[in-house]
Amino acid sequence: MKRLLPWIVPFGLLLAWQAASQTGLLADQIMPAPTAVAEAAWRVTRSGELVRDIWVSASRAFGGFAVGGGIGFALGMLNGLSGLSEKLTDSTLQMVRNIPHLALIPLVILWFGIGEEAKLFLVALGVFFPIYVNTLHGVRSVDRQLLEMGRAYGMSESAIFWRVVFPGALPSIFVGLRYGLGIMWLTLIVAETISASSGIGFMAMNAREFMMVDVVVVSILIYAALGKLADSVARLLERTCLSWNPVYAEL
Amino acid sequence: MNVSIQHQQRAAETRISSNGASVSLRGVTKSFGAQKVLHGIDLDIQAGQFVAIVGRSGCGKSTLLRLLAGLDQPTTGQLMIDGLSGGWRDHVRLMFQEPRLLPWQRVAANVDVGLSHAPSGPDRRRLAQEALDQVGLSGREQDWPAILSGGQRQRVALARALVSHPRILAFDEPLGALDALTRIEMQALIEQVWEDKGFTAIVVTHDVSEAVALADRILLLDAGRVEMDIAVDLPRPRRRGDPAAAAIEGRILDRLLGR
Numbered sequence: 001m002k003r004l005l006p007w008i009v010p011f012g013l014l015l016a017w018q019a020a021s022q023t024g025l026l027a028d029q030i031m032p033a034p035t036a037v038a039e040a041a042w043r044v045t046r047s048g049e050l051v052r053d054i055w056v057s058a059s060r061a062f063g064g065f066a067v068g069g070g071i072g073f074a075l076g077m078l079n080g081l082s083g084l085s086e087k088l089t090d091s092t093l094q095m096v097r098n099i100p101h102l103a104l105i106p107l108v109i110l111w112f113g114i115g116e117e118a119k120l121f122l123v124a125l126g127v128f129f130p131i132y133v134n135t136l137h138g139v140r141s142v143d144r145q146l147l148e149m150g151r152a153y154g155m156s157e158s159a160i161f162w163r164v165v166f167p168g169a170l171p172s173i174f175v176g177l178r179y180g181l182g183i184m185w186l187t188l189i190v191a192e193t194i195s196a197s198s199g200i201g202f203m204a205m206n207a208r209e210f211m212m213v214d215v216v217v218v219s220i221l222i223y224a225a226l227g228k229l230a231d232s233v234a235r236l237l238e239r240t241c242l243s244w245n246p247v248y249a250e251l
Numbered sequence: 252m253n254v255s256i257q258h259q260q261r262a263a264e265t266r267i268s269s270n271g272a273s274v275s276l277r278g279v280t281k282s283f284g285a286q287k288v289l290h291g292i293d294l295d296i297q298a299g300q301f302v303a304i305v306g307r308s309g310c311g312k313s314t315l316l317r318l319l320a321g322l323d324q325p326t327t328g329q330l331m332i333d334g335l336s337g338g339w340r341d342h343v344r345l346m347f348q349e350p351r352l353l354p355w356q357r358v359a360a361n362v363d364v365g366l367s368h369a370p371s372g373p374d375r376r377r378l379a380q381e382a383l384d385q386v387g388l389s390g391r392e393q394d395w396p397a398i399l400s401g402g403q404r405q406r407v408a409l410a411r412a413l414v415s416h417p418r419i420l421a422f423d424e425p426l427g428a429l430d431a432l433t434r435i436e437m438q439a440l441i442e443q444v445w446e447d448k449g450f451t452a453i454v455v456t457h458d459v460s461e462a463v464a465l466a467d468r469i470l471l472l473d474a475g476r477v478e479m480d481i482a483v484d485l486p487r488p489r490r491r492g493d494p495a496a497a498a499i500e501g502r503i504l505d506r507l508l509g510r
Contacts (some may be wrong), residue, residue, distance in 0.1 A: 149351040152322055153411070154341055154368040163364070167355040244355040244395045 032214040037221070040214035049203065054222065057199040060116065061188045061226075064123025069180055071124070072131030073173070080139025081165070093132065101125045102190055114195035119188065126187040127180040134176025138169030171245065174238045181234055185227045270449035271299030272333045272342060272418035274319065279328035280475075281314050288314045290475040291328065296468075298333075298418075301445055301452045303462035305503060306472035312455045315472070316421050319453060320345035332419065341368045344417035348424040350404035352396040358383070358407055359392035365414040382410035385444055402433035406440070413444060420445075422454040426461065435491075438464060442488065459503050463496045464489050471506060479506055 014034055020026040021033030028036070044050040075093070079086040101122060112118035142165050150160045192201020200219045207215035242248040274296040281289040288311045296302050304312045317323045318330060321340040332339040344365065352361045362379040369375060383389050386406040396404055405425065412420055422441070426434045442465055445452050456462050462469050463483060471479035481503065485495055 145347070145349060145351050146353060148322065149347065150364070150367075152320055152345050153364050155364065156367070159367055163353060163356065167353070170355075242355075244357075244397065246397050 029211065029213060032217065036214045037217045040212070041218045041221075044203070044215060044218060050218075050222070053198060053200050053203045054226070057188060057192065057201070058226065060119050060192075060199065061123060061184050064120045064188075065127050065180065065184050067120065068124030068127035069131045069177070072128040072176075072180075073135050076132045076135025076176075077139060077169075080136050080169070081161075086136075090136075093129075097129050097133075102187065105191070105194060109195065114197075118195070119191045122191050123184055123187045126183040130179040130183060131173075131176040134172045134179070135169065138172030138176075139165060141172065142168035171242055171248075174234070174242070178231060178234045178238075181230045182227070185223060185230070189223055270416075270418060271297075271451040272339070273298040274419065274451065274453075275331045275334075277329045277331075279318065279325045279330055281311070281318060281323065282326045288475050289318075289325075292475075292477060294470070294477060296451060296453070298451055299449050301442075301454075301465060301467045303454045303456060303466035303469045304472055305456060305459055305462050305469060305507070307507065308457065310472045311475040312472045313423055316345070316423050316453065316455050319343060319419065320421050339418075341415065342418040344412040344415065344420050346408055346412045346420065346422045346425045348427045350396070350401075350408040352404055352407055352411075354396050356396075357392065358388065358394050358396065358399075361396065361407055362410045362414050365411040369415070378414050379410075382414035383407075385413060385447075386410045386440060400433075402429055402437060405429065405437060409437075409440070409444070413448070416448070417450055419451045419453065422452070422456075424456055425454070427457075434461070439488070441465065446487075459500050459507070460491075460496075462503075463500045464491070469499075469503065471503060473507075479503065 017026070017031075018034050021028070021031070021036070026033075032040075041050070075089065079090055104125070105122070108118045108121055112121060146164050146168065147160065150164050155163065188199075189201055192199045193205060196202040196205075200222055204216050204219035207213075207219070239248055274294070276292050276294040279289060279292045279294075280287065292315065304315065306312045314323070318325055320343050322345070329336060332342070353364065356364075359376070359379050362382050363375055365382070366375050366378060380389070380392070383392060386409050388403065388406055388410065391399070391403070396407065399407065405428075409425075425441075426437050429437060438461060441452070441454075452465075454462070454465060466483055469479070469481045469483060470477050471481075481499060483496075483499060485493065489496060
């Protein structure tokens with residue numbers, strides 16, 4: 001019974017939505033019934049449109065994530081370990097961080113047109129900062145006492161990195177990772193909605209032009225599902241990598 | 252009977268010559284900026300001796316220990332171990348007040364940290380296992396440090412210090428954070444491994460009764476100078492509340508408190 005409890009409200013809402021649609025209280029042009037949305041989902045899945053668009057969107061998202069996250073991680077590590085590098089680059093990066101990356105869309109369209117590069121660039125830029133900031137914070141907050149112990153016990157520089165600094169920074173890096181994944185989907189949705197010729201955002205905008213509200217709702221749900229999926233994978237990784245920490249082991 | 256005594260004597264001699272290392276300091280000073288913490292210390296510690304350094308906080312005792320462990324360099328003067336002025340860092344191990352275990356490594360891997368200078372191989376696992384046996388923690392190799400008690404963590408730290416068979420083991424208030432009963436257990440454990448291994452032990456402590464219970468020799472440090480150098484010639488294992496020990500403790504406390 002206790003396990004069912006959290007599901008009562010969502011199911012109730014779903015039923016109320018269905019009932020409102022069937023009695024005509026909720027117009028089809030505003031919000032189609034759940035059954036109509038399910039039918040639309042089945043339709044676009046069967047035509048192969050959905051799988052193709054998910055693939056396009058996901059490869060944009062993770063491509064941008066790999067580029068932005070990789071650079072953010074590398075710079076965060078470098079600036080955390082080297083005072084010179086931090087002095088040289090950190091204040092510049094903090095200044096650039098204050099520019100909302102979505103504000104660059106007009107400029108990015110001028111630079112790259114509406115091709116793949118524009119979306120990749122925006123996602124990479126959006127993902128870069130949370131990963132960078134959290135990696136830097138993680139490296140900086142590694143326990144000084146453990147570093148001193150490592151040196152006193154004759155650990156080499158690379159052993160100190162792999163056995164002390166990196167695992168010590170990992171909880172913070174995961175915070176950045178999960179935050180970055182959120183920004184990744186958000187940026188992609190905006191970029192695909194504004195300008196695209198394929199992808200889930202394109203599917204939604206295309207459907208809007210033909211007043212196919214059910215398909216629009218399907219694409220919104222797909223975005224939500226993809227976001228949830230990415231977050232669950234990150235949490236699973238977190239739990240496996242941080243199982244030494246009682247806080248994560250019990251989640 | 253006679254043979255066995257001779258055997259023991261020989262064992263004791265080889266123990267001192269092969270395992271412990273002697274320490275000598277000549278005019279060692281240490282300053283941090285304008286602050287002079289150690290004022291020209293001259294000191295000889297015999298190989299295999301158990302030395303306790305006591306003093307008020309800020310007297311320079313931890314600084315002295317950090318010099319011995321190679322974590323800091325003396326500002327002036329010379330520090331020699333077994334007559335050598337360098338290249339001995341791997342023979343000295345330091346135990347801290349906190350266990351300082353890596354929380355993301357299991358117990359066995361934490362002990363393995365003590366073998367960082369050694370080439371990797373199956374030997375390392377066997378050595379780590381042996382060290383854990385010595386401190387009474389066999390069977391806990393695969394535990395995370397987070398689930399151990401404070402005393403168990405400090406025992407893992409002791410195993411990590413012992414695993415490389417150091418010739419000098421330096422302790423910086425190793426029992427300061429433990430409860431009274433665990434302290435007594437740990438003192439007995441430290442005394443026992445010292446007798447087994449024959450390393451030179453140097454313990455910094457602010458607990459004078461602990462110093463008297465463990466050490467062959469007690470140095471009282473005050474304002475960066477050795478103010479007292481007392482030999483504690485009591486049989487081991489020492490019983491708590493022994494009048495001779497109490498007398499020594501009283502002398503040191505009087506000096507510390509300026510009475």
